[in-house]
Amino acid sequence: MNFHDIKSFDINSIDGNFIDNPYPVLENLQNQQPLHYNPDGSVFLTRYADIRSVYQDRSMISDKTETMQEKFGDSPLREHHTTSLVFNDPPYHTIVRKLLAGAFTPRKLAEMTPLVESIVDRILDDIDHNGPVEFVSDFAMRLPTEIISLMLGIPEQHRHLLRGYSLSILGALDPVVPQERLDAGNRAVEEFGVLLDELVEHRRKNPEAAGPGEVLDALIFGEVDGRSLNPRELIQNCIFLLNAGHETTTSLMSNALGILLDCPDQYRLLAQNPEIVDTAVEEILRVESPLQIGNRLATEDVKLSCGTITAGTYVHTSIAAANRDPDQFHTPHAVDFTRTPNKHLAFITGIHVCLGATLARIEGRIALQKLVTRFPNIQIDGKAERLPLARFRGFHKLPVRIH
Numbered sequence: 001m002n003f004h005d006i007k008s009f010d011i012n013s014i015d016g017n018f019i020d021n022p023y024p025v026l027e028n029l030q031n032q033q034p035l036h037y038n039p040d041g042s043v044f045l046t047r048y049a050d051i052r053s054v055y056q057d058r059s060m061i062s063d064k065t066e067t068m069q070e071k072f073g074d075s076p077l078r079e080h081h082t083t084s085l086v087f088n089d090p091p092y093h094t095i096v097r098k099l100l101a102g103a104f105t106p107r108k109l110a111e112m113t114p115l116v117e118s119i120v121d122r123i124l125d126d127i128d129h130n131g132p133v134e135f136v137s138d139f140a141m142r143l144p145t146e147i148i149s150l151m152l153g154i155p156e157q158h159r160h161l162l163r164g165y166s167l168s169i170l171g172a173l174d175p176v177v178p179q180e181r182l183d184a185g186n187r188a189v190e191e192f193g194v195l196l197d198e199l200v201e202h203r204r205k206n207p208e209a210a211g212p213g214e215v216l217d218a219l220i221f222g223e224v225d226g227r228s229l230n231p232r233e234l235i236q237n238c239i240f241l242l243n244a245g246h247e248t249t250t251s252l253m254s255n256a257l258g259i260l261l262d263c264p265d266q267y268r269l270l271a272q273n274p275e276i277v278d279t280a281v282e283e284i285l286r287v288e289s290p291l292q293i294g295n296r297l298a299t300e301d302v303k304l305s306c307g308t309i310t311a312g313t314y315v316h317t318s319i320a321a322a323n324r325d326p327d328q329f330h331t332p333h334a335v336d337f338t339r340t341p342n343k344h345l346a347f348i349t350g351i352h353v354c355l356g357a358t359l360a361r362i363e364g365r366i367a368l369q370k371l372v373t374r375f376p377n378i379q380i381d382g383k384a385e386r387l388p389l390a391r392f393r394g395f396h397k398l399p400v401r402i403h
């Protein structure tokens with residue numbers, strides 16, 4: 001499907017062409033139908049100003065109980081996605097967010113920085129300088145997996161399972177999901193839940209055994225206004241934190257290398273001027289946002305620049321389109337590692353703004369800076385494969401040769 005006639009675009013039936021390169025279709029929608037109705041009555045928004053307004057509007061809610069019930073029935077996936085804070089609203093959202101926020105205080109993040117540096121050094125030491133490297137498994141996923149595992153106390157022998165779990169659980173959120181992917185998602189929630197149950201039980205009995213950077217004890221024992229997480233909330237929010245914390249950051253790393261390979265001038269610029277790494281990471285987040293599409297439900301009529309959305313409408317927000325909106329970004333399709341200002345929406349805005357944004361930025365900056373200064377000449381060495389998902393953008397495989 002090429003969606004040349006933009007009126008026929010349907011987010012519920014996108015295909016591989018769209019997943020490979022969604023930007024031409026998104027640009028057409030932005031120009032011709034910024035308030036686009038899908039056949040199921042939901043709307044698909046593409047303008048920066050509209051998407052920003054949606055995220056800042058408290059009448060646009062995140063609760064997805066009804067859609068999750070319809071999509072997943074009574075299943076582990078429904079239980080997970082309706083209990084995690086991201087698909088809930090105040091007051092439950094506020095309590096869980098405050099409890100998790102204890103894991104991201106400046107003190108905790110300062111504790112993380114030297115850990116990130118030593119993990120990146122170790123990963124780079126492991127890379128075979130002249131041999132073939134599969135960048136996603138050999139580099140991109142290793143740092144986020146190790147960091148989030150340290151935070152939640154996941155022992156080394158279980159870490160190899162995490163990416164599969166994440167992709168299965170998050171992949172079930174795609175607009176189109178075949179039955180085998182639903183089955184895999186349900187299995188992943190169950191298996192992951194059993195593993196976390198054991199870890200929580202162990203930490204309850206041995207709170208003093210928490211390692212550096214670990215925050216599991218804060219989630220188990222933490223209280224906000226006398227309320228702590230019950231066992232179901234604790235497990236489902238830990239699963240969410242694990243997924244949110246490593247899959248998107250893995251994609252940030254793999255998208256970074258994809259962009260470096262596509263834009264050798266920017267690669268040289270960064271290798272010669274590593275001090276621009278902060279703006280480079282923001283630009284990578286803007287042009288290839290790891291989370292491409294968000295959702296909200298309108299509970300009141302909402303007026304936007306592109307028209308009015310009526311109460312009861314399900315809203316898809318194209319973060320990917322917003323981040324390339326020419327009304328907000330000069331030459332939006334060009335990659336410029338020195339771009340400022342760069343108020344992209346990769347972490348959105350409003351009450352659900354990404355809680356791990358600072359950590360993701362720390363990981364991205366340290367990893368990218370060390371990678372390009374140590375290896376100023378990386379080349380593609382085979383066929384790159386994108387993740388087969390519309391909502392999440394990253395690479396499944398990125399074979400390269402490092403000199």
Ligand code: HEM
Pocket residue numbers: 062085086087097100148241244245246248249252289290291294295346347348351352353354355356357359360
């Ligand atoms: C480049 C990496 C990342 C990107 C692009 C990203 C993006 C996002 C986005 C767009 C949301 C909002 C979803 C919505 O409400 O519709 C979000 C929420 C969230 N993210 Fe991230 N994220 C990243 C890394 C992380 C990391 C490393 C962590 C934790 C270790 C994390 C934890 C969270 C949490 C807990 C929420 C839920 C916040 C809430 O509902 O109040 N994220 N993230």
